[in-house]
Amino acid sequence: MGTTSKITGTLATAINKVSGTAISGLANIMGQIISLFTDDKAVAKSITTGTGQAVYITDSDGNYRYDHDDAFTVSFWIKVGWDINLNTHFHLFASADVSANSANKDSFRIWYYEPHNRLYAEWRHHQNHKCQQFWLFHSNSGVYADAYAAAGLETTYWNSSNRGNANSDGYTLITFTRGTANTAAPSNLKLYWNGTDCVDGYYSSANGKSDGNNVGTPAMEDHIDKQITLGSQAWGSFLQSGNNDETKFNGLTIWDRVLTASEVTELYNSGTPMNVANHSAYSDCVGWWKFEDNGNNEISGGPAFTVNGNSNYEDK
Amino acid sequence: MNYYIVTEEVFDTLTKGNISFMLKSIDTSKRIVITSDEVSNNLHTFVNTTALSEYTITNTSDWVGDGNGVEEITFDEIKYIPEIDD
Numbered sequence: 001m002g003t004t005s006k007i008t009g010t011l012a013t014a015i016n017k018v019s020g021t022a023i024s025g026l027a028n029i030m031g032q033i034i035s036l037f038t039d040d041k042a043v044a045k046s047i048t049t050g051t052g053q054a055v056y057i058t059d060s061d062g063n064y065r066y067d068h069d070d071a072f073t074v075s076f077w078i079k080v081g082w083d084i085n086l087n088t089h090f091h092l093f094a095s096a097d098v099s100a101n102s103a104n105k106d107s108f109r110i111w112y113y114e115p116h117n118r119l120y121a122e123w124r125h126h127q128n129h130k131c132q133q134f135w136l137f138h139s140n141s142g143v144y145a146d147a148y149a150a151a152g153l154e155t156t157y158w159n160s161s162n163r164g165n166a167n168s169d170g171y172t173l174i175t176f177t178r179g180t181a182n183t184a185a186p187s188n189l190k191l192y193w194n195g196t197d198c199v200d201g202y203y204s205s206a207n208g209k210s211d212g213n214n215v216g217t218p219a220m221e222d223h224i225d226k227q228i229t230l231g232s233q234a235w236g237s238f239l240q241s242g243n244n245d246e247t248k249f250n251g252l253t254i255w256d257r258v259l260t261a262s263e264v265t266e267l268y269n270s271g272t273p274m275n276v277a278n279h280s281a282y283s284d285c286v287g288w289w290k291f292e293d294n295g296n297n298e299i300s301g302g303p304a305f306t307v308n309g310n311s312n313y314e315d316k
Numbered sequence: 317m318n319y320y321i322v323t324e325e326v327f328d329t330l331t332k333g334n335i336s337f338m339l340k341s342i343d344t345s346k347r348i349v350i351t352s353d354e355v356s357n358n359l360h361t362f363v364n365t366t367a368l369s370e371y372t373i374t375n376t377s378d379w380v381g382d383g384n385g386v387e388e389i390t391f392d393e394i395k396y397i398p399e400i401d402d
Contacts, residue, residue: 085381116401243381
């Protein structure tokens with residue numbers, strides 16, 4: 001690396017504003033490749049609950065109207081802040097109709113249930129019309145062995161004292177991919193811990209169960225804009241935000257198709273949050289939030305996150 | 317279904333296959349249990365999940381670490397699975 005770290009003040013500001021073809025020239029100075037991508041900050045979700053403490057998007061132009069038969073991928077880095085006394089659930093990522101008052105308003109959610117060490121994914125439009133799956137991480141046998149190895153939590157549950165397989169900053173890349181089928185079967189819904197496929201969840205034929213906990217037939221409407229949250233529910237008063245320390249999120253991406261295993265590995269980038277613009281599937285990335293002191297969407301025209309109350313941007 | 321709070325010792329005597337929900341208290345001395353069996357030697361009994369949820373909100377420090385109580389939906393969503401949850 002050259003001496004770019006010594007560039008400060010107004011010159012640094014000017015360089016940050018350079019775009020287009022000029023950026024290629026700047027990135028190769030005197031034969032040295034210089035990365036202008038920075039990843040110093042994350043968004044810390046306050047453990048205080050309520051809309052006024054939320055980290056969320058209220059979309060208004062139809063960017064993320066995923067319904068029950070749209071393929072997509074959601075991926076984010078998370079540094080867990082809750083401890084062994086959480087004893088309830090924590091929503092990592094959730095989306096629902098704007099102004100939703102319950103999970104039955106076309107929700108998709110990824111949440112962790114600390115008392116049983118389970119990571120859930122679900123979509124629904126009614127309590128009797130939902131698709132759900134979960135993985136657990138404390139059993140090194142049967143279908144659970146893949147998730148056990150991927151997470152590295154051993155037999156202790158996931159918390160701030162036991163982050164399992166995480167990078168040097170304490171972050172884990174959680175990635176869910178969902179295909180076009182309206183089922184939470186392992187063939188359609190996958191969880192990756194860092195770049196590793198957790199393979200079969202609890203509701204799988206490999207585990208002697210039905211493939212996916214599918215109740216009724218979710219029929220989510222795709223004409224209503226969505227609100228998206230990190231670290232809380234996406235409906236009502238945005239409850240449940242953990243305990244102990246704030247949980248931090250970084251590098252959230254949404255893709256409008258199922259990323260392959262190799263593409264998830266590429267995104268994991270050996271544990272270093274990457275410049276997603278350099279990802280081989282970047283043309284299918286429809287939302288990218290770096291949380292470098294703001295909630296801006298790196299995808300042109302995409303909505304930004306609003307960060308409220310005691311939630312804020314902090315050093316990662 | 318029947319809705320109880322029981323001690324750890326009583327929980328150990330229950331038929332696990334008849335239990336649909338179980339939550340340990342934070343100090344692990346007690347269990348919230350929803351079961352098809354009737355349990356006479358309980359600490360508390362509730363008429364439904366609404367009453368049970370309200371109890372955990374009132375006594376949140378015993379049951380939930382974030383101060384919000386157990387949402388009613390949780391009793392239906394999180395199925396107790398003896399082989400992986402004990």
